[in-house]
Each structure stands twice: as structure tokens, then as C-alpha cells.
Amino acid sequence: MTTAAPATAAALAEVRRAFPPERLVSGDPEKLEAYGRDESDLGVFPPDVAVLVESAEDVRTVFAIASRHRVPVVPVAARSGKSGGSLALRGGIAVSTERMNRILEVSPGDLVARVEPGVILAALQAEVERHGLFYPPDPNSLELCTLGGNVAENAGGPRALKYGVTREYVLGLTVVVPTGEILRLGHRSIKGVAGYDLTGLLVGSEGTLGIVTEVMVKLLPRPRHVATALVAFASVDAAARAVTRILTSGVIPRCLELMDDVALAAAAKTSPYRFPADAGAALILETDGNDEEQVFAELVRAAELVREDASGDVVVAQGEAQRRDVWETRRYLSVNLKTLHPLKLSEDVAVPRSRIPEMVAAAKAIGVRHGFTVATYGHAGDGNLHCNVLFDHPEERPRVDAAVGEILRAAVDLGGTITGEHGVGLAKRDFLEYEQGAEVVALERRIKAVFDPLGILNPGKIFPER
Ligand SMILES: Cc1cc2nc3c(=O)[nH]c(=O)nc-3n(C[C@H](O)[C@H](O)[C@H](O)COP(=O)(O)OP(=O)(O)OC[C@H]3O[C@@H](n4cnc5c(N)ncnc54)[C@H](O)[C@@H]3O)c2cc1C
Numbered sequence: 472m473t474t475a476a477p478a479t480a481a482a483l484a485e486v487r488r489a490f491p492p493e494r495l496v497s498g499d500p501e502k503l504e505a506y507g508r509d510e511s512d513l514g515v516f517p518p519d520v521a522v523l524v525e526s527a528e529d530v531r532t533v534f535a536i537a538s539r540h541r542v543p544v545v546p547v548a549a550r551s552g553k554s555g556g557s558l559a560l561r562g563g564i565a566v567s568t569e570r571m572n573r574i575l576e577v578s579p580g581d582l583v584a585r586v587e588p589g590v591i592l593a594a595l596q597a598e599v600e601r602h603g604l605f606y607p608p609d610p611n612s613l614e615l616c617t618l619g620g621n622v623a624e625n626a627g628g629p630r631a632l633k634y635g636v637t638r639e640y641v642l643g644l645t646v647v648v649p650t651g652e653i654l655r656l657g658h659r660s661i662k663g664v665a666g667y668d669l670t671g672l673l674v675g676s677e678g679t680l681g682i683v684t685e686v687m688v689k690l691l692p693r694p695r696h697v698a699t700a701l702v703a704f705a706s707v708d709a710a711a712r713a714v715t716r717i718l719t720s721g722v723i724p725r726c727l728e729l730m731d732d733v734a735l736a737a738a739a740k741t742s743p744y745r746f747p748a749d750a751g752a753a754l755i756l757e758t759d760g761n762d763e764e765q766v767f768a769e770l771v772r773a774a775e776l777v778r779e780d781a782s783g784d785v786v787v788a789q790g791e792a793q794r795r796d797v798w799e800t801r802r803y804l805s806v807n808l809k810t811l812h813p814l815k816l817s818e819d820v821a822v823p824r825s826r827i828p829e830m831v832a833a834a835k836a837i838g839v840r841h842g843f844t845v846a847t848y849g850h851a852g853d854g855n856l857h858c859n860v861l862f863d864h865p866e867e868r869p870r871v872d873a874a875v876g877e878i879l880r881a882a883v884d885l886g887g888t889i890t891g892e893h894g895v896g897l898a899k900r901d902f903l904e905y906e907q908g909a910e911v912v913a914l915e916r917r918i919k920a921v922f923d924p925l926g927i928l929n930p931g932k933i934f935p936e937r
Contacts, residue, residue, distance in 0.1 A: 479519050479562065482540035486520055486564060489532050494570075496521040506565045509550040509557050510612075511898050512816065516558040518545060518565035525570050527684040530647040533566055537927045538649065545929050546678040548589060548620035551612040553817070554896030556623065556677045560931040566682055568619050574598050575685070582690045583642060583659060588619025588683045595688075605693040607634035610892070611802065618686050625675030627892040632852030633725040633759075634691075636892070638674045645685035646673055649923040659687060672918075677894045679929045680922040694759040697725075698770040699788040701797045702781050703750035707731050707847075710752040711827045713777035714851050717756070718824070722773050726757040727852030728801055731831055733861075734848040737807035742800040747783035754851065755797055801848070805859075808846055812861035815846075816871050820882035821855040821891030833881040834858040841874040843867075855891035880905060895933045904935060 483497065496502050497520040507517030519542075524530050537544045543563030550557055559565055571587035574595060578584070579602050586595055592613040599606050609628035610616055616626065622644065627636035643657025657663065657670035673680055704710040707729070714727055730738055732751040739746055746753065754777070758769040774785040788794040808815055822830045831847045838845035838860060849856040858878050860871050879889040879902045889895070889902045904912050916934055920926070 478540045479542050482536050482542045482564065483520055485536045485539070486522060486533070489536065490522055490529070494523045494525070496523070506547055506550075506567065507559055509552045509555060511553050511555040511558070511896065513555040513558065513897055516560050517562070518547075518559035519562045521547065521565040521567050523567050523570045527645055527647050527653045530566060530682045530684060531651050531653060533564055534647065534649050534651055534927075537564055538651075538925055541925060541927065543930050544649070544682075544927055546619070546623065546682045548617040548623075549591070549612075549615045551615045552620060552624065552896065553819070553893040554624075554677075554890070554898040556894055556896035556929070556932055558897060560897060563927075568617065571619075571684065572617075577602050577604070577690075579604060581659060582661075583687055584690055585685060585687050586618050588617060588622070588686060590618050592616050592618060592621060599690055600693055603693050604690040606640065606688060606690055608637045608640060618688075619683050622674050622683055622686055623676065623678045624892070624894045627850070627853075627855065629726040629728055629757075629850055631850060631855075632727055633723050638671060640688045641670055641674050641686060642689050643687035644670055644673055644683050646681035646683050648681040649925065649928045653684075654681070657687065661689060675894070677896060677929070677933055679919060679932055681928070695761045696763040696766040697757060697759045697794065698766050699755065699757045699794045699797050700770055700774055701744060701786040701788075701800065702754050702756065702774065702777055703735075703746045703783050704752045704754070704780055705749050705782045706751040707831045708828045709780040709782070710754050710851070711824075713754060713780045714824060714827070716776045716780070717773045718852065720772070720776055722758070722769050722776075724756050724769075724773060724852065725759045726755060726850075728755040728849070729753070729827070729851030729856070730801070730804065730848040731846060733811070733844055733846035734804055734808070737811055737846065738800045738804050740807050740810060741803050743796045744786060744800065750782050755801055804848055808859055808861060811846075812844065812863050814862045814865070814867075815859045816862075816875055818858045818860075818875055818878055819849070819855060819891050819893045820858060820879060820887055820889060821853065822882055822885045822887030824851075824854045826885040826887065827851060827854060827856065830856055830858075830882060830885055830887070833885075834878050837874050837877045837881065841870050843871065843874055845874075845878075850891075853891070854887065876902070897932055900931075900933055900935050903933065
């Protein structure tokens with residue numbers, strides 16, 4: 472075990488006095504390592520101690536100690552993040568919300584729910600559905616990730632096309648800022664425009680402005696019927712034409728998921744569906760609503776619109792079991808890609824919808840230049856694409872990183888963004904200026920300094936190192 476720096480040692484001593492031993496993880500490198508990894512593949516950065524907080528007051532106590540000794544504080548939730556946001560880059564105190572996992576209220580009258588930040592998303596969805604209600608944001612990690620992590624990353628998912636991302640559902644937050652104030656932001660009413668939209672600023676701030684200790688979300692009535700179809704195309708261009716045709720027809724599906732040829736080849740390994748031999752792309756379409764006939768009619772209308780571009784038949788799922796089969800085709804993609812090459816680095820760029828074919832082609836060409844296969848799939852309805860660089864050996868990583876850098880720049884050059892949902896974190900901080908420009912980044916740094924004048928909260932994230 473390495474010896475902590477004097478400031479860290481003094482902070483640790485204070486933390487141990489402030490919290491009972493069962494609410495601390497310290498001294499055991501293996502346990503601390505678990506708090507130092509996430510799904511970003513960026514390495515292990517353990518904190519010096521993890522505090523399992525139970526209240527906003529606890530978080531305030533941590534900030535007071537950290538401020539006195541100038542040690543970093545890093546919010547940590549389920550660690551499913553893909554941009555390294557929860558990694559304790561410079562050690563310090565991890566604030567884990569795992570004990571703050573209560574659903575405090577579901578109000579069918581006001582159509583809101585209040586939750587602690589450590590609530591797992593799937594648990595909230597199941598609970599509101601018991602009341603006939605619906606919380607739409609659906610990152611594919613929903614069985615793992617927490618509401619606090621979702622708020623910090625402004626998480627999205629397949630249903631974002633129709634329903635939007637986390638930000639659209641956050642009405643209010645309780646947040647503890649590094650200077651120690653416990654702020655109640657937002658409102659319980661659906662509308663509210665008083666003052667600056669600080670709730671909106673905190674959503675997507677990636678744990679760099681404050682630590683969220685309570686979230687109030689807006690709910691919708693649960694759509695009673697869902698219909699799903701799977702359709703293959705000869706090329707990504709044909710699939711993209713189909714997406715435009717659907718979205719300009721007045722039908723707004725809740726999901727429009729795209730797989731390119733490599734993704735499709737991987738998916739076909741376990742999919743119950745046989746794709747036509749010439750298939751070079753596929754789309755999953757899904758419509759929802761309360762009137763069963765109308766939901767089905769919308770799906771059929773969408774299917775008719777794409778038939779001209781399709782290769783083979785449109786498969787319309789008959790019943791829940793077939794719907795699940797269609798989604799399994801998409802859900803196992805990440806695992807199946809590893810049967811082509813054991814390692815992969817997945818990006819989450821987003822581009823204007825009309826530029827999807829160019830983005831997929833650019834990612835492939837960049838892969839070829841660097842000697843890699845690139846598989847692209849994602850939320851075609853909103854232009855958010857996961858470009859996966861596939862590789863075989865860890866030693867290839869520097870070349871993979873170079874390819875990824877070019878993919879990120881290509882997305883920006885096409886009018887898009889380096890990240891549609893996973894956040895900048897540590898993974899993409901060197902590309903933020905390429906997208907936003909130096910002046911915007913400088914302003915964002917000044918905003919960060921207002922919330923966190925000592926720079927103790929999640930240092931090294933979002934902004935390029937100076
Ligand atoms: C298989 C898989 C599929 C995924 N699919 C999607 C997807 O479809 N869409 C999508 O958007 N993402 C997806 N993700 C990424 C990830 O699940 C999300 O970013 C998620 O929101 C992270 O939540 P978490 O609880 O795991 O947070 P963590 O990974 O623990 O933390 C993420 C960030 O939030 C901060 N944070 C955590 N809690 C708080 C808090 N209380 N206050 C302030 N900051 C906090 C952390 O410091 C960190 O910066 C996927 C990940 C995996 C592994």
C-alpha cells in the first residue's frame with residue numbers, strides 16, 4: 472500500500488472521525504479498486520477512501536473536510552459510466568450514493584416521483600409502472616445505472632427519439648455544492664421559468680458542479696400498447712433514406728435503431744431471424760400509444776414507407792415474445808461483436824440525421840486506414856451512433872485511440888458532437904475544444920470555478936488539462 476500525502480492522510484483521519492467504520496471503505500486496496508473502475512476501459516483509479524453517504528448533510532461534511540485539506544472529492548454511483556467520470560484520477564474521497572436508494576414518493580396526482588440518487592433506474596421504472604405511469608429515459612444499462620448517474624450524464628436511450636433524454640424529465644434537484652450550501656433547485660410544477668435554469672445546468676454536469684442528493688422527475692401515463700418491427704436493407708444509405716421517409720411522414724416512432732453490416736453480421740450469430748444474404752444494414756422500428764389499432768396502424772404505415780428501400784420482408788413482431796426476440800438481436804450486439812474481435816472501443820458520436828451515411832462511411836474508412844474493422848449501430852432516429860473500433864491485442868490501443876480521435880473529429884466536422892449520451896469525462900476531454908471552441912470552454916471553466924472555487928470536485932474531468 473502506498474503512503475498517502477500528508478494532506479490526504481489528515482483528511483482521512485477526519486473522515487474516520489466523522490463517519491462510522493461500516494460507512495467507510497478504506498485500507499483494503501481490492502475494495503478501493505472496485506470504486507476506481509467503470510465501463511470506460513480507461514484503467515483503474517482508486518480513491519483513498521469511499522464514504523457511503525446517507526444524506527445531504529453527509530455530503531456537506533465530506534466537502535468541509537476536503538476543502539480544509541484541498542483533497543479531491545469524486546461522486547460515484549453504479550460505475551456503469553463509459554467516459555471515466557467516476558474515476559478518482561487524483562485519489563481523494565469517493566462519495567458513493569449506494570445507500571441512498573429509496574424511492575421517496577410516486578405521485579399519480581402530480582405525475583412526479585421523488586427519489587434518492589442511488590435508486591437503480593429499472594427499480595424506478597417498475598415502481599411507477601405499478602401505478603400505471605411511465606418514466607421514459609431508457610439507457611441500455613437500466614438494470615445497473617442509477618438516477619444520480621443518469622442526471623449527471625443526462626442519459627438517453629432508444630426511446631429518446633420520441634420522449635427525449637433525462638433532462639426533459641428532471642423538474643427539481645437537491646444538490647450539495649463544494650462550498651457547502653445545500654441547494655433546492657427547480658419546482659414540483661410542470662412549468663416554471665423563475666431565474667436561471669440551474670436544474671438544467673446541473674443535469675449533464677458530470678459530477679463536476681455539485682453532488683445530487685435528491686431528484687424530482689416528471690412522469691407520463693404509461694402507453695398501453697407497443698408494436699415492434701425489424702427490417703433489413705442492402706446498405707446504410709438505404710436504411711438512412713428509410714429513416715428520413717418515416718420521420719417526415721408524421722409518424723414518430725418511439726425507437727428507430729440502426730445496425731450496419733458488421734453489426735448485423737455479429738447480431739446474426741444469435742438472432743432468431745435470418746437476414747437476407749444481401750443485407751448491409753437493419754432497422755428496429757417501434758411505435759407506442761394507448762389505442763392498440765392505431766399503434767399497429769402506425770407501425771404498418773412506417774413499414775410501408777420503408778418497403779421500397781428494404782431488402783426482404785418487414786418482420787412485424789407478433790406478441791411480447793417476438794418483441795423480446797427483436798430487442799435481443801440489438802441487446803446482444805455488444806457481446807456478439809467480441810466474437811469477431813475480442814476487444815473493442817465504443818464511441819457515441821451524434822450527427823444530424825441527414826449525415827448518418829457519411830458518418831458510418833467515415834468511421835469505416837478511418838478504421839481501414841488504421842487497420843481496424845469498425846462496427847456502427849445506434850439510435851438512428853436521433854443521429855446518435857455507436858462506432859465500435861474492433862481489435863485483438865491491448866498493444867494496439869495507441870492506434871485505436873488515434874482512430875477514435877479521427878472518428879470524434881469527423882462527427883464534429885459533419886455538424887455533430889463528440890458525445891450524444893455518454894459524456895466527456897476523462898475519455899474525451901481533449902476533444903472538447905475541437906467541438907466547442909476555446910472561448911466557450913473558457914466560459915465553462917469560469918462557471919465551474921463559481922461552484923467549486925477550490926477545484927476539489929471531480930478534478931481532471933470534462934476540461935482538457937492546461
Ligand atoms: C451496457 C451499457 C449500456 C449503456 N447504455 C447507455 C445508453 O443507452 N444511454 C446512455 O446514456 N448511457 C448508457 N450507458 C452509460 C451509463 O450507464 C450511463 O452514463 C449512466 O447514466 C451512468 O450511471 P451510473 O449510476 O453508473 O453512474 P457512474 O458511472 O457511477 O457515474 C457517472 C457520472 O455521474 C457522476 N455522478 C454519479 N452520481 C452522482 C450524483 N449523485 N451527483 C453528481 N454526480 C454524480 C459521477 O461522478 C460520474 O461523473 C451504458 C453503459 C453500459 C455499461
